[in-house]
Amino acid sequence: MTAATITARQSFAETTARATVTARRIAFSFRNVTKRFGDKTVLQGIDLDVHDGQFVAVIGKSGCGKSTLLRLLAGLDKPTAGELVHAGETKDQKRTRIMFQEPRLLPWARVGANVDVGLTGIARGSEVRQKSLDILAEVGLADRSEEWPSVLSGGQRQRVALARALVGHPRILALDEPLGALDALTRIEMQQLLERIWLTKKFTAVLVTHDVAEAVALADRVVVIDSGRIALDLAIPVERPRRHASPELAFFERQILDQLYTQRTS
Numbered sequence: 001m002t003a004a005t006i007t008a009r010q011s012f013a014e015t016t017a018r019a020t021v022t023a024r025r026i027a028f029s030f031r032n033v034t035k036r037f038g039d040k041t042v043l044q045g046i047d048l049d050v051h052d053g054q055f056v057a058v059i060g061k062s063g064c065g066k067s068t069l070l071r072l073l074a075g076l077d078k079p080t081a082g083e084l085v086h087a088g089e090t091k092d093q094k095r096t097r098i099m100f101q102e103p104r105l106l107p108w109a110r111v112g113a114n115v116d117v118g119l120t121g122i123a124r125g126s127e128v129r130q131k132s133l134d135i136l137a138e139v140g141l142a143d144r145s146e147e148w149p150s151v152l153s154g155g156q157r158q159r160v161a162l163a164r165a166l167v168g169h170p171r172i173l174a175l176d177e178p179l180g181a182l183d184a185l186t187r188i189e190m191q192q193l194l195e196r197i198w199l200t201k202k203f204t205a206v207l208v209t210h211d212v213a214e215a216v217a218l219a220d221r222v223v224v225i226d227s228g229r230i231a232l233d234l235a236i237p238v239e240r241p242r243r244h245a246s247p248e249l250a251f252f253e254r255q256i257l258d259q260l261y262t263q264r265t266s
C-alpha cells in the first residue's frame, strides 16, 4: 500500500469516524484543567472531550502527568483549576472505575469475594455473588472463584482485577498501565480480552500505556501528553478486528513515535 493510498484512506476514515462521533454523547470533558502539586504544574489547561463508548489511549513520557489525569477522571483527586464534567445525570451514569498496573487484590479474600468488592454500595445479597460469577465467566475464570489470589498467575490476577472493576457496570473505565507487568504473550491475550469486553459492554475506556503498538491496536483515539499539555490527539480510524503490526496500524504508530521522538530531542 502506498503512502498516498494510506493518507486517502485515513482522511476518508477520519471523516466517517468524526461523523459517527458527532452523533454520540459526550461521556466526560476536561475543561481547561490545571493540576499543581506545590509549585510544580503537572497538567496545564487540558481540554478534552471524550465520547460515550470511545476507547482513548493516553501516552507520554514518564512523569508527564498520565496517572494524575486518570486520578482526576476517577475523582481520586481534584483539579487545581478548571473543571471535569461528567455527562451522566445519575450516579449510575457517572460511575467510573480505575484499574492499576498491579492487581491490588485482597490476599485474605477468595477470588469471588475480591470481585464482590466491586459491588459495594451497588448490589446486595445473593445478587452480588451471581453478578461476580457472571463477570468472572466473561474474563475466563468461571471455575476459579473459590481460589485464593496467591495461587493465580499474574495474568489471571489482572483478569480478577478487571472483573472487579467491571462488575458494577461502570460507564467509564480508567486503566493505568494495567498490562505493563505482563509478559508479551499474556499481554496480547489481555489486550484481546479487554477489546472484546469493551465491545460488548460499551463503556468508555481511557487506557494509559507506554506501548505505542498497544495504543494503536486498541484505541479509537490516541492522546499524547507532553509538558502538561496535549501535544497530539490522533484518531485511529482502523476497522476492528485489527491485526497487530498491520501497515495501517504501523502508519499511526509512526506518527505517535515521531511525536514522542520530537519531544525527546527538542
Ligand SMILES: Nc1ncnc2c1ncn2[C@@H]1O[C@H](COP(=O)(O)OP(=O)(O)OP(=O)(O)O)[C@@H](O)[C@H]1O
Pocket (backbone or CB within 6 Å): 037, 042, 060, 061, 062, 063, 064, 065, 066, 067, 068, 069
Ligand atoms: N500526590 C503528589 N504529590 C506531589 N507530586 C505528585 C503527586 N502525584 C504526582 N506528582 C508528580 O506529578 C508528576 C506526574 O506524575 P504522574 O504519576 O501523573 O506521572 P505519569 O505520567 O503517570 O508517570 P509514569 O509514566 O512514570 O507512571 C510527577 O512529577 C510526580 O512526581
Ligand SMILES: [Mg+2]
Pocket (backbone or CB within 6 Å): 066, 067, 068, 176
Ligand atoms: Mg503513571
